Every structure is written in C-alpha cells, then in structure tokens.
C-alpha cells in the first residue's frame with residue numbers, strides 16, 4: 017500500500033482524521049428550488065415501499081425512489097447549463113472520477129450573510145480570504161460557508177419575498193476568477209442552488225451557473241456542516257450517481273478533515 021493511503025487509514029482509525037458529512041437528509045421534506053411559474057418545476061422526493069418483510073417480499077425491505085436530479089444535496093454537471101452543453105465529458109456518466117476529489121477552500125461569510133441575505137462574494141472578498149489562507153489551488157472545491165443550512169423549514173430556507181428569493185451567492189467576476197484563473201473543480205454552497213436568490217435578475221441571469229458550467233466546472237448545492245471544516249486542509253469527495261446523460265444528481269458529499 018502507498019505510504020499516504022496507509023497513513024490515511026491509520027489516522028482515520030486513530031481519529032486524528034475524521035469524515036465530515038456535508039449532506040442533508042434526502043426525503044419527502046427535502047426542499048426543492050421553486051422557479052417562476054412560466055418554467056417547468058422539478059419534482060421533490062417520493063419514496064414508495066416495494067416491500068417491507070410482508071406479503072410483497074417476506075424477508076426484504078426496499079423502495080422505489082423518484083426525485084429531480086437537482087434535489088437536496090446535489091451535484092450540478094456542466095451540461096446542466098446551456099453554456100456547458102458542448103463541454104466534453106460534461107454529463108454525470110462521462111466526468112472522469114478523478115475530478116470528484118479535491119482540496120476544500122472554505123470561505124466563511126456567515127457574519128456578512130447574517131446582516132445581508134443577498135450577500136455576494138466579490139473578487140475583493142476572495143482576495144481577502146486568499147491573503148489569509150493562500151491562493152485557491154488548481155482543482156479545489158471552493159465552499160461558501162454562509163450558515164444557510166441552519167435555516168429550518170421551506171420558508172426560511174428559500175426565503176422568498178414579493179420580488180423573488182433572497183439568498184447569498186457569488187459575484188459574476190468571482191465565478192470567472194475561480195473558473196478561469198484558479199481552475200477549480202467547482203463551487204459548493206449551503207443554499208438551494210449555486211447562484212444567489214436574486215440572480216435571475218442579474219446580467220447575465222444566473223451568472224455562476226453560466227460561468228462555471230461554461231468552463232466545464234461543477235456545482236454542489238444544499239451542503240451542510242461547512243462550519244466543521246478548516247479554511248484549508250480538508251479534502252472533499254463528491255461523486256454523483258452515474259446517470260446516463262445526467263445533468264446532476266443527489267449525492268453523499270463527504271470531507272476528510274483533521275479532527
């Protein structure tokens with residue numbers, strides 16, 4: 017066994033490294049994004065028992081599942097957005113698996129978001145983080161720690177007002193820097209999608225999706241427990257289901273981090 021894998025197993029067993037679950041539960045109560053009524057909605061989660069130690073299957077329990085690809089803690093593949101439609105290996109079944117694993121850069125903006133639900137991470141905000149923690153490395157997962165996952169219930173989580181949803185995200189130029197200059201794997205957020213709530217009215221609309229997927233990068237939405245990760249030093253593993261021609265999928269996102 018390689019030295020590094022040997023040490024990984026040893027440190028996990030000794031508890032000096034831990035596995036942090038960045039995933040929210042996937043069930044009928046999982047909150048799904050709501051689009052303006054002219055667009056088709058995505059289904060939420062339904063779990064239908066096939067059998068549960070009964071006449072339909074006396075010794076076994078199993079369910080049929082149904083949900084939209086972009087439900088709960090989920091992965092956005094490049095093909096999810098029209099700008100990424102022609103990206104090579106841009107579907108869940110064709111992305112090389114090496115691109116599911118990368119170092120985590122956790123940008124803590126909880127305080128700013130508590131004061132402003134529409135907070136956007138600007139290039140200046142990213143530069144301030146990099147001055148403290150170093151330049152975001154190539155192939156990183158950049159995770160925006162907003163505290164949003166602590167909001168309970170659909171109303172608080174989606175935070176919809178008369179003028180649409182209000183939730184934090186990225187300034188378009190920040191997305192461009194991360195995608196093109198830093199060459200990240202993608203970004204991860206605690207909110208229902210990787211764009212800010214008001215981003216449908218930005219120019220271009222949904223600039224993070226537009227920029228990231230146009231550059232072949234990924235998104236992770238509805239993450240939690242980002243407050244259990246250091247700013248740098250954790251490794252995130254985010255491997256979507258291998259859905260044929262899939263645009264994304266719910267997944268279990270885990271991080272390996274110092275305990």
Ligand code: MN
Nearest residue numbers: 086092237264
């Ligand atoms: Mn999505």
